[in-house]
Amino acid sequence: MDLRLVSYFVAVIDHGGVTKAAQALFIAQPSLSQAIRSLERQLGVELFDRSGRRLTLTADGQSFSGPARQILADVERARSKVHEVRDLDTGRLNIAVLSTLSADPLPELTSRLHQSHPGILLSVLDPGSSSGVASRVRKGEAELGLTDLPVKSDTLQTRELWDQEIALVLPPDLAEGLPDPVPLEALKEIPLVLESSGSGSRASIDEAVDRAIGYVAVECAHRQAIWELVMHGGGATFLPRQIAESELRNVVVRSMVPQIRRTVGLVFRPGPLSPAATAFLTAAEAMRQERSPHPT
Template sequence: MDLHLVTYFVAVIDHGGITKAAQALYISQPSLSQAIRTLERRLGTTLFDRTGRRLTLTEAGRTLEVAARRILADVDRAKARVAAVRDLEAGAVEITTFSAFSLHPVVDLVRRFRARYPRIMVRVSDADGPSGVHTALRRGEAELGITDLSAEHGGMVAIPLVEQHLVLAMHPDLAEGLPDPVPRALVRDVPLVVDLGSRADAARTGELLGTHNVVVDCAHPTATWEFVRRGIGATVVPAPLARQQMPSAAVRAIEPPLIRPVGLVLRAGEPSPAAAAFIASATEQLREG
């Protein structure tokens, strides 16, 4: 059943006849009469009793009226929901990332976005490194990925956001005697707490790994920070994260600098309104430094 025929049918009821309904709908009276006959023909029944001067509903017409008004109400609600998403008053943006970025830069990006669009929910899912981000995007499990841009991102649109300067964070006792910055070769003699299971992290920190200097292989950031706080080993983290999460730790730069480019990746094509707004917010934050 065509939606416009349902609309015409209800208009005739509400306006008490063809003439006034046609005026309200801005169509000709013959066109509206023909539309009602078309609806009756498709349904195989008579909807209006035309014997008197005023159209009245038949039993079939009264039955259809209930369903027709419900259909139009459902359409109106659907339009309102679509408009709310379009106007960023409702909906969600789906993001996938992995542990290396779960705090920096994800937290700042989400905080800024939510301050501007408080009615949009942000869903952040966990992926297994850059390849896991790609998998989630291809499967439609997320629309945006936050990942290491030094990895291969063929077939995806990549948007640079920030360069993370990685540093060594450690207990002050462990830092005694270490220069600042610490040459990479010297880091190989420092006990480290790192995530060897992350291929992305392992590829980036590979130069820092000596024969026996990884004392704890840990995939959980919170546990890693506690190991550092207790002096078990140093860890390699972005400089802002070291200051925020390990304020009591001694921080040493690495020479030559260890830099990790971070950005958004997404499939080609037009993003949803919520995703487009997140991209705009993130890139604006980048411009502002």
């Protein structure tokens, strides 16, 4: 059966006649009338009663109207599925990421995404702060945001992933004699190497440690330079424990008392997400379940 003819049949019903349906479909009225006749010949029944001034559905036409709509709906769903597969093969996802999350968990999330959908191009934006991440998503410049939670926004949806411990990372000589874990008051005697004020990672620790900090030896805008300074004895810094233990060498990683933690999550606008964004959320959910503590 010609699906085009089925769609013409439904259009005649919805527009109340051949004339208006032909105008809506941008085809000539005789051509539409001929198409309806062709459909009737294929089905072996009359779909419309033409005895009056207006076309009306026959009993056979009424019986066919429901299946006709179902046929068109099924075809549209199938077409959408094909488009989704195509988009996952060649799609693009813009994501705004807080700089301190670009080393963990972004690489693992990206790896998981590309294992299932290697054709998706991931474009990573660095807005510099949690508020910047939210702003990029709110403006539509990024479809997803990977950031600290909570985010101050009434227009965005959030999905928590997991908590990260923010640990104190020290050269071995600065760690000598310090209790383990390190109390906040001990920070007054420790030279610190921190990102410049207002940066994303600085904001994640300021609230907890500002009043306890006594000596900032270096402020730096470059994360890698901070790591190198700490590894070469220039001072201590704060990093997510997983990054400190996997990326830095010849350092001591200590918890704080009280422990400093932050919640990592995704932000996005309400409404349907693209297939690429949905695939990224699926990868994030699988990673969240693996990182969640399991009962023993």
